[in-house]
Amino acid sequence: MANRKSPRRHPNLGGKLRPHASEARRHYLWMDFTPAEQEEVYSYCNERSLSMSQFVAELLLEDAKTARHKRNEKVIVNVQLELTTLEADKLDLLVRLYGKSAGAFIKERFLDRNFKITRVHSAIKPKMFRCYLSVDEHKTILQHIKNLGMSARNYPAILTLRAIRKEQGKRQ
Numbered sequence: 001m002a003n004r005k006s007p008r009r010h011p012n013l014g015g016k017l018r019p020h021a022s023e024a025r026r027h028y029l030w031m032d033f034t035p036a037e038q039e040e041v042y043s044y045c046n047e048r049s050l051s052m053s054q055f056v057a058e059l060l061l062e063d064a065k066t067a068r069h070k071r072n073e074k075v076i077v078n079v080q081l082e083l084t085t086l087e088a089d090k091l092d093l094l095v096r097l098y099g100k101s102a103g104a105f106i107k108e109r110f111l112d113r114n115f116k117i118t119r120v121h122s123a124i125k126p127k128m129f130r131c132y133l134s135v136d137e138h139k140t141i142l143q144h145i146k147n148l149g150m151s152a153r154n155y156p157a158i159l160t161l162r163a164i165r166k167e168q169g170k171r172q
Contacts, residue, residue: 026132032157033129033157034126037157038052060144063159064140128153
């Protein structure tokens with residue numbers, strides 16, 4: 001047996017398995033997680049005796065089936081900016097001249113154009129992870145992600161981390 005850097009981990013031993021699909025789960029979806037994110041997801045799944053693949057696949061399928069009507073809901077995002085007094089005064093001046101709130105001004109001037117970009121590049125070094133799916137599951141999930149206009153490698157990671165943090169917030 002070849003030497004491994006880390007021992008194999010099978011977190012779903014003894015846990016509830018996914019229901020059988022109509023055919024074998026031969027298709028897979030590659031996802032990008034940072035090492036810290038992957039460890040966060042792994043520890044969450046390990047506590048619940050789930051495999052990462054099972055957890056992410058169930059989240060994606062649930063999102064593809066239920067989230068169609070929720071995409072246009074307004075969400076409030078709280079952001080804190082660290083500005084000097086002079087910069088804060090200039091922001092107040094711009095907000096006053098344009099007749100908008102600070103949040104609306106920043107969103108319109110800086111965020112909206114970035115939301116329209118179809119290819120996003122970043123400097124993170126991701127660890128790739130595979131989620132196994134049946135042909136039907138794969139088709140459903142990829143069509144859903146395509147309709148959202150999101151990256152098929154990054155959207156599952158965002159969805160997974162959001163679900164974990166939402167549940168952790170409920171427990172506290």
